[in-house]
Amino acid sequence: MRVEPKGEQRTTELSVPNAKTARVDQLPNSEPSWFDQHSRTEQQPRRQPQQSERSQRPEPQRPEQTKRVDQLQAQAPARQEPPRSEQPRPVPPPRKEPRELPVTGYDEEPEDRLATDEPGGSRKPLVVVLSLLVVAALAGATVYAVNEFGGATAVETKPPAAPAVVQPLVKAVTAGGPAPSPAGVKQALAGPAGNSALGTLTGSVVDPASGAALWQQGDTTAATPASSLKILTAAAALLSLEKTDQLSTKVVQGAEPGTVVIVGGGDPTISGVPGRSVYPGAATLDDLVTQVKQKGQVTKVQFDLSRYAGEALGPQWESADIAGGSVAPIVPFMLDGGRVDQANVNGVRTGSPGQAAADAFAQRVGAPAASAGAAPQGAPVLGEIKSAPVEQLVDNMMQISDNVLTEAIAREIAIKTGNEPSFAGGVKAVRDVLTKNGFDLTGASFVDGSGLSASNKIPAKLLTDVLTAAAKPALDDPRTAKLRPLLSALPVAGGSGTLAGRYGGTAAQGKGWVRAKTGTLTGVNALAGVVVDVDGRVLVFSFMSASNRNPETEVRPALDVMAAALRGCGCS
Missing domain, CATH: 3.40.710.10 (DD-peptidase/beta-lactamase superfamily)
Structure with a gap:
């Protein structure tokens, strides 16, 4: 360290033993602190600052002669320590001082170093400041949260509103209402x-x-x-039928290699064009085609319509009803109820729905036009699709009043009751079922x-x-x-x-x-x-x-x- 005396007092440099060193705060009260003195150029050798220090600050002026701390201490009366107070002393604000004040004979003193901006200097003040900022921020956030979410307005609870008076506009269907006369x-x-x-x-x-x-x-x-x-x-x-029953259409292996036979299962709702059907839940021809193509190449397509018997058109039906969109010939394999325009409920229907459906299948599997044929007994099944359940089919036939679907269901009733799957057999089956269930069909x-x-x-x-x-x-x-x-x-x-x-x-x-x-x-x-x-x-x-x-x-x-x-x- 260097200390410059006041006035004209000359100083000499003495060596301070390591065992007798004094900190700056132990200097006598009667002497002004060297913090208040001006530095002058020192003639004695000193520690050379690092290159970074040279670039950061100017070289301080050193005195020609300096006196070590122990000499000053010997000349001054002993410093009287003030009585300690029970109250903690306030921390004085840090003072700006020279960044390095070397004293001959001193080792490094990291705890007493005064320079706070040197590398390796004490970071405690900075940590304290940052801590205070964090605490302040948390306190502010707490106040905001309390005001926004837990303040007086949030605590207030209004009494619940009175229950609404319900006045239903639709009365429940009940047998307890006034009986009509x-x-x-x-x-x-x-x-x-x-x-x-x-x-x-x-x-x-x-x-x-x-x-x-x-x-x-x-x-x-x-x-x-x-x-x-x-x-x-x-x-x-x-x-008579189970509500979950479904109508199945199959393709089986034909008698010759590469030949397949479509076996009509009584489902007139098969969709020929995806997204264009009047029958909800209908199976699709494309699904059947995909299954069959996965089994191998098809070179010939036949269709078997033997599930039904009798005439394809009903008694007193007029052929004009086909073109008028009311009906198509009733066969066990067709697409979209025989409609030419699949999505038009009342549109024109085809007069040969079985052939048209089989040809559409043949075209999609890459085979020539289809022909009528019989499925071999016990032939392996190559593909199968199923209709919507019977309950849904009944719902659909009633909603759109579909004649073809109704006649197909009548034939399924005939098959279930052991009657011939024809117009006559279907009528007989319907009458038998209703009579069996107690309905009077007189007249x-x-x-x-x-x-x-x-x-x-x-x-x-x-x-x-x-x-x-x-x-x-x-x-x-x-x-x-x-x-x-x-x-x-x-x-x-x-x-x-x-x-x-x-x-x-x-x-x-x-x-x-x-x-x-x-x-x-x-x-x-x-x-x-x-x-x-x-x-x-x-x-x-x-x-x-x-x-x-x-x-x-x-x-x-x-x-x-x-x-x-x-x-x-x-x-x-």
Whole structure:
């Protein structure tokens, strides 16, 4: 260290023994600290600063003669230590001093070094400052969090609002509602049933909860049901077939190498073009093709239609109905119900659906046009696809009133009951199943399952009997559980299927409340289904009209008004 005395006092340099050194803070109080002195150039040799130090600071002026600390200490009276106080002493602020003050005879003193900006100097002040900043930041974040999330406003809890008053607009369907009376229903239907546009009208209305007949008009007289006959075929299917049954189409190995045989399994819903089908859940021809191609090269395709017997077109069916989109020849292998435009429900159908489907398969496997053939007994199966379950098929045939699908299902009922899979066999099977389940078919005479023939005749009471069994509120009748899906398969007034575009104008109050199967032939219109009245009571009805008036603008709207009148009936 170097210390410059005050005034003209001369100093000499003495050697300080290592055992007797004094720190700067032990200098006498009477002498001004050398911190307050100015430096001058020192003539004695000194430690050479490092190159980095030279570049960072100017060379201090050293005195010509210096006196060591122990000499100053000997001249000054002993320093009196102030009495220690119990309170901690405040830390004085650091002073700016020369960065290195060498004292001859001193070793390095890392703890007492005054230079804080030298490399290796003490970092404690910096650590303390950073610690204080971190604490301050945390304190600020805490205050913010308290104010934002836990402050006085967040603690305040408002009392819960009073429960909302629920006033349901739709009353639950229940048998406990006021029971309609025959007089009330008769009064409600008097005006609508008297509409001259309806021509000869037969029908009936029944309360399924009590089984009471509420309105009858020629209900036991046989009349042409048109497509409302599908109610009977659908009911027979639900009563005799497993709801999860599926129709299977297979391709088996032919008698010759490279030959395959398509075995029709009765599924008319196979989709020929992905994304263009009117049948939800339909299997695809592409799936069948992919399976077969994986088994090897195909050079010849045959198709086997032996699953069905009899004629492909029903009695009294007209060939014009094929071009009109109502029907196609009924064979056990076809695509999209024989439709030329797969997505058009009422579009033109082909007159040779089996050949067309087999040719489409042959083209996709890279073989020539297909030909009719028989599958060898026990031939290995090369591919198989399955239809949607029977319950879904029934739903679909009722919604879009599909004649081809209905006839296919009638044949499946025939096969299940041991009858011939033909028009006659299907009709017999439907009648047998319904009779076995307690339905009276007196006066009913029909020749197909779809209602396409004008020669079909059934009484309105038969339709309401089947619907009543499906709509009973309790399941004590074993038929009810099996027939319940029949109700959900019925189109919704103004909402779905063949009723989607109906129930406007004076029939609007029935929209959404009426579910019914339609029936349309030349001069014939029918409507049979269920309706929920304003008291939440389910009513079953069937109406059949024979009239030459305009069906689009007069007859069908008049039938819609009749069903809508039952909806508005508080007929107790």
